[in-house]
Amino acid sequence: MSVTELLSLADEDVGHASQVVLPRLSLTLRVGERIALLGQSGAGKSTLLATLRRRLAADAAWCPQSHGLVPQLAVYHNVYMGRLERHSALANLWNLIRPDRRAWTEIETLCGELGLAGLLRRPVARLSGGQRQRVAIARALYQRRRLFLGDEPVASVDPHQALRLLALIDARHDTSVVALHQRELALSHFDRVWGLRDGRLVLDAATDTLTLDDLDRLYPDADAASSAPADEAAHG
Numbered sequence: 209m210s211v212t213e214l215l216s217l218a219d220e221d222v223g224h225a226s227q228v229v230l231p232r233l234s235l236t237l238r239v240g241e242r243i244a245l246l247g248q249s250g251a252g253k254s255t256l257l258a259t260l261r262r263r264l265a266a267d268a269a270w271c272p273q274s275h276g277l278v279p280q281l282a283v284y285h286n287v288y289m290g291r292l293e294r295h296s297a298l299a300n301l302w303n304l305i306r307p308d309r310r311a312w313t314e315i316e317t318l319c320g321e322l323g324l325a326g327l328l329r330r331p332v333a334r335l336s337g338g339q340r341q342r343v344a345i346a347r348a349l350y351q352r353r354r355l356f357l358g359d360e361p362v363a364s365v366d367p368h369q370a371l372r373l374l375a376l377i378d379a380r381h382d383t384s385v386v387a388l389h390q391r392e393l394a395l396s397h398f399d400r401v402w403g404l405r406d407g408r409l410v411l412d413a414a415t416d417t418l419t420l421d422d423l424d425r426l427y428p429d430a431d432a433a434s435s436a437p438a439d440e441a442a443h444g
């Protein structure tokens with residue numbers, strides 16, 4: 209593997225214990241790349257991210273699709289969980305009762321940048337969907353890793369906010385792989401697209417060589433919709 213490669217898969221079966229989702233997958237992730245991972249629901253984006261996460265655990269900050277937040281706990285504690293494993297159990301327990309001052313200051317700054325100022329004490333259960341998403345991003349940023357792996361981390365925010373959040377992610381990571389459904393965002397913000405369809409990586413290309421039509425081909429439902437009028441005409 210070259211020094212600029214973070215990971216290389218060569219003809220590997222990627223999937224779950226009970227099911228191979230992406231058979232004989234080959235791809236390379238290089239340092240410095242910003243990759244948009246596209247494909248219709250069920251194409252295998254989360255499965256591939258889980259594999260990257262397993263292989264690159266020490267380098268990877270992880271922002272899961274389900275957010276993985278603890279609703280009863282405050283924003284501060286949820287973000288703090290990003291670094292739980294770096295402290296002793298006793299320190300973590302004590303922090304629950306009396307937040308560590310340095311961690312509080314750092315998380316307060318981070319949350320301010322993410323538009324969550326003033327919400328550190330609020331239980332996550334009392335946040336909006338977009339706010340919860342930003343807490344999940346804050347927890348991933350708090351992990352301080354070189355690589356960001358995100359499973360639809362900007363799915364529930366508006367397009368402007370999505371760009372701002374991605375810029376914050378970029379500022380703190382030299383490499384990222386982000387699953388998303390916004391094709392325009394994939395082309396405007398990322399420098400490479402991995403596109404999954406029918407159990408294969410059918411697209412692995414620089415975004416400046418791609419158009420929205422190229423991305424549309426990753427979605428069989430879009431094929432069906434665009435061919436519907438022709439079918440109707442044929443039957444009419």
Ligand SMILES: Nc1ncnc2c1ncn2[C@@H]1O[C@H](COP(=O)(O)OP(=O)(O)OP(=O)(O)O)[C@@H](O)[C@H]1O
Nearest residue numbers: 224226227229247248249250251252253254255256
């Ligand atoms: N834990 C699991 N065990 C076995 N199969 C799974 C598991 N998780 C997902 N799958 C299957 O793997 C395939 C790919 O699912 P995956 O969640 O990776 O898709 P996705 O592209 O992330 O979808 P979405 O956009 O809906 O999140 C699906 O057929 C799914 O049913």
